[in-house]
Amino acid sequence: MTRTLNNCPAPAKLNLFLHVTGRRPDGYHLLQTVFQLIDYSDQLHFEVRDDGIIRRTTVIPGVPEESDLIVRAAKLLQSAIAAKTGAAAMAASPIPGANIAIDKKLPMGGGLGGGSSDAATTLMALNHLWQGGLSRAELMALGLRLGADVPFFLFGRNAFAEGVGEALQALDTTACWFVIIEPGVAIPTEKIFSSSELTRDTKPVKMTDFSIGTKKLFGRNDLEVVAAKQFPEVADVIKWLKTYGDARMTGSGACVFCAFAQEDQADEVLKLVPQRWKAWKAKAMQQHPLADLLDS
Template sequence: MNLPEFATTRTLNNCPAPAKLNLFLHVTGRRPDGYHLLQTVFQLVDFSDLLHFEVRADGQVRRTTEIPGVPQESDLIVRAARLLQNAIHDRTGAAAPGADIAIEKNLPMGGGLGGGSSDAATTLMALNHLWQGGLSREELMVLGLQLGADVPFFLFGRNAFAEGIGESLQKLDTPGLWFVIIQPGVTIPTALIFSSSELTRSTKPVKMTDFSIASKKLFGKNDLEPVAARQFPEVADAIKWLGKHGDARMTGSGACVFCGFTQEEQADEVLKLVPNRWKAWKAKAMQEHPLAGLLDR
């Protein structure tokens, strides 16, 4: 993975927005406001979008890359930048600069890999640095939660055991696995799965130590998987196929499915066998977000 290039104080290029996998995902209840209570382990992997930032003096925020189906005004990248501008203004009383933001989009939308959330987190980290906003990691995480429940995890910067709606995070060391990830060719709206009457919301809560004991193999299950698999047969087919080679499961609310291997060679062999009708990648587990150091500078 390319690391960011600090070409000048006005630009920051090749900033990774890595994917995440949910090694398990349990739905343990539902709050009165409708948000679901979850337990999960978030795993960073070295498969990412790349973002490029250039400071503007006029305060405008522009996404310079067209993304089909994603209007600029609703893009989490643009919303994150404007949210940060407001936070810096509230903090200092001064107007924050603007930015031109380009993106090389590699993570599929509606795939359960956290692409939009990761893009937003990378935007917050990069622009906080370029604009000299001075916000701490914790302050950025509070901002990020306004954009989506997964955003604080990417700002947290480490693999984590997560609870609540995903914002309560504890650092967790995870096995150094290699993953084969399959995109079955469908896009799944998160709200569709969480609103389903078929979704069970009563999985018994576990402790982080339960996961640690079982860390040499995948722990638990994904409570969203049966719902998605029934509504999207392509997901069920991908899980069935990949399950012939190991413990395959869906990440997030879908549609991507994955399987972990202890050796890179094992992942390479399975990747060669993936049917041509599906897109597939190999990705390595990471312990830390590549931009975590920006908040320590």
């Protein structure tokens, strides 16, 4: 059995549009969105333990180890493998544990899917290291129990998403570069979705309606108006970045992005970003960097 997997990327996503089309009786919102992978990632490192214990070896301020999606994903995977393997096989060969370290780059409360991506990378890497034998579909079902965005990262490529974000259809997107600005605030997803001002009846679209361009993006982000009103910093970034293109917020915020056809165009805008904001560029990706692990 392989003992370690290092430098495993957990890439960010952007929502190229995000429409809220309704609400289920259980309170979950019905969405339509296009998820876009970008080459800006956390990095996770895994080492197999023989004692079955899961440990996060990196301290993350404000995120207790036991509630971290990384740890929860690893423990959920252990349980799923145990259920699939059976008691007799488990007695002969107990499921290992893992030490998990993370180089955290994606901001929390930024709308980039950092926690969900970390959880997905954990499921992919440990299923491989532990020789768990779970299929992509089985991992996606586990991921949905951790969060609505997790199945997308396990899906492995850009997608048109519906439902609560779990009904996915593969989609090719345009090659481009993004400038992404972090306004310096963390936005709790629940705060935006619970707002009485949120539009919840946007007319559904079809995947064939979707088009992407760097001049004008398809649709809108229904959460943006609410987030910008509650967090003026987000509104300031959107207003500034709109000077250079069709800027919009990703997810429930707080990060704001704008697409550019060429890298040098993104570089020029990046130079002009006010120093009070953190900003970077990222290239659009078509496939998750660990997609091969899903098929191995």
